[in-house]
Amino acid sequence: MKLWAGRFHKELDQKTNDFNSSISFDSRMAKEDIEGSVAHATMLGACGVIDAKESEKICAELQKILAEIEDGTLEIDREAEDIHTFVEGELTARLGAAGKRLHTARSRNDQVAVDVKLYLKKQCKTLHGQIKELIGVLCKKALENSGVVMPGYTHMQRAQPITFGHHLLAYAEMFQRDLSRLEDTEKRMDECPLGSGALAGTTYPLNREMTASLLGFAGATNNSLDGVSDRDFCMELAADIAIAMVHLSRFSEEIILWCSWEFKFVELDDAFSTGSSIMPQKKNPDIAELVRGKSGRAIGDLTTLLTMMKGLPLAYNKDMQEDKEAIFDAVDTLHMCLTAFVPMIDTMRVLPQNMRKAAAKGFINATDCADYLVGKGMPFRDAYKITGELVAYCIENEQTLETVPLDKYKTFSELFDNGIFDAISLENCVNGRKVLGGPAPENVCAQAKRVLQKLGVQI
Template identity: 60%
Template sequence: MKLWAGRFQKETDTLVNDFNSSITFDARLYKEDIEGSMAHAAMLGRQGIIEAREAEKIIDGLKAILADIEADNVEFSLDNEDIHMNIEALLTDRIGQTGKRLHTARSRNDQVALDFRLFVKREIPVIIGMALELEKVLVKKARANLETVMPGYTHLQRAQPTTFAHYMMAYANMIRRDITRLEDCTERMDECPLGAGALATSTYGVDRFQTAAALGFRKPTDNSMDSVSDRDFAIEFLSACSILMMHLSRFSEEIILWCSWEFKYVELDDAYSTGSSIMPQKKNPDVAELVRGKTGRVYGSLFSLLTVMKGLPLAYNKDMQEDKEPVFDAIDTVEMCLPVFTAMLDTLTVLPKNMRKAASGGFINATDCADYLVKKGLPFREAYMIVGRLVNMCIKTGETLDTLPLKDFRSVSGVFDADVYEALELKTCVNGRKVCGGPAKEAVERQIEAIRAFVEERG
């Protein structure tokens, strides 16, 4: 018999029973459910709502169930629908009538809200820890490539010279923001919904501050209706995960391009590449491609939950049973992608000569040429036009700005002198950009130190 069967005169149809059940996925919340139940039972005993010895008996029974589940000695039942009713049924089977007292002053609505919030709250530090490992690798790669000149791009066209270290720090800053978004999300979800009941708390003298503290929350939630109908903490979490995956996907796209023969800026380690079943020469960047592909999966989780929640009246609705699978899947996906991506990046080989060769083409020092003229007294727009004419001349003659004879420079503007070649040297162009955030060695070293300190602060 179901725990809620008193009002019903007929058994639930088998199809409805299977359709209604969530135990196949919410069994994952067993630990949080048992911890929440133990905190609730302890509070009931302390408040005199049930006898102290009954509370102790319930807690002992729950501890034994937890041990059996973790030893894989428990089989959950579809008839009991969800993890909450399965554990309550197991408890009652083991300790008898006392087990039926556990649900006093509690609803499955605040129970599931608690379990789900606890679960997400505990997974966030795991993801943050993985992201911090990626930051360490980015710092390592940057330190090793402070003078590795490469083209920077806009519109996927060579634009201005930069360094591989500067590139790594761009992604390091993105990942740093991802980490702080997850930290912010944790702070907002650090409120305990237990004691909210179905939607309007209870006539029993429960102590919500006591259970919140026992479960490691900063405080109880402020409004009981909000407590059981809120899933914005999960939506915010999925949003943070989606942004993180977007950054990994963009980085993956660059790596996919860079390891192609057309670029050949990096070489992937054999351990983080795959081959072709038909083409023996192939070395495929499957790790990066899968990270790029799985990003859409995490986006799907976010849009799924947003769609579930968009039309629901207060308070709890059964639609909200659809909240857990998207979050579980997103957690699994992010926690799968981060370590393998980090290892792939850590083991790839940078090819500085190829980067330097690419940087020599595409007139990426054209802006520096214009700046040279500005420093000689010309207005920038006039200098811009002069350099544009020089580039056009180079295209017709097959020269670059570095190789163009001085007489050709002077044929366009008498301001040019022999020192123009030093100004156009790529390392000069890079190291002249000492502005905060720039690619000059000393500027990137400051960026590296900032990321290193950020990581160190978080242990």
């Protein structure tokens, strides 16, 4: 029986019913639907809207239904229109008239809204914990590799020497911003829409603050129209997830490059790699590639939600049923990617010698050579030009700045002396970059410890 069947004289066409139904994806909110119903029934009893004993009876039976769903005793009927219909139908079948009183002063519109919020609040906490775990792994790896010199890149060209620890902590910064976004979203999500009714509230003497408190919300929504039609929290969470997935995708791209023989900066553990069906030598970074690919799903989910909401008048419209599949997929995608990604990074083997070898090529200490001349009193633009000429000479003569003899340096400028070789030492180049945010090993260690302390993460 449909909750809205009284107005209609014919059964809904079966194919239309299948199209209209949401049970296939909203059944995951069974726990939240029952939690919301228990809070609603408790409040109705306390306010005298229904008999207090009936309220207790309803709540007790709802708890039994939840326990049976969770232990598999009660199977959710996939022919039901949605999870709300199923739970109410099951309750009514068991309690008769008492079960029919549950929906007093409530609409499916505010019921759906509270279910989705309750579910996503829990998912936010799960994702928050996973991202914190990833940051902890990055900080641990950064401390282990605080002095490992590698080339930093711009335009995918070797640019300046940095440390591997510094590179990892750049991602730790990104993921900290992801945490902050999730926290902000949770705050704005923390208003309970129950009691908004279909759109105009109700004439029953409800205590909406009581319901909000019972469900762990900070308060109740202030406008009944907005209470049932707001899906900002879905769009905002989807945006948070899309940005986090972009961060994971960028990181994945670098891991894929680093695993290649052309770089060979890292090697992934066998447990997080796959082979080829035809080429026995292959060790493929499939996890990183999948994460990179799945970022497109999260971006698509955000686009779906934004597009679905952009033309909707107030209040509820059936279009809004589309919110669940999109936001559930976004949540599932990030959760699944982090589940595989965190241990992949944790078990990743770093190859410092290969990083140092790559850093020795590409003239990534050229800026330090120019800075050396500036330290001798030469204007930076003149020092830049001379260093560029030196690099051109090295390329033509298959040398590096380290192998050019001092007498040759002096043909470019008399300001050069033996100190130039200390100035362009890769280790010195890195160690000297102690400015806040720089890649000096002592900075890396301090930054990693600061992040861990801030998040309360133990390694």
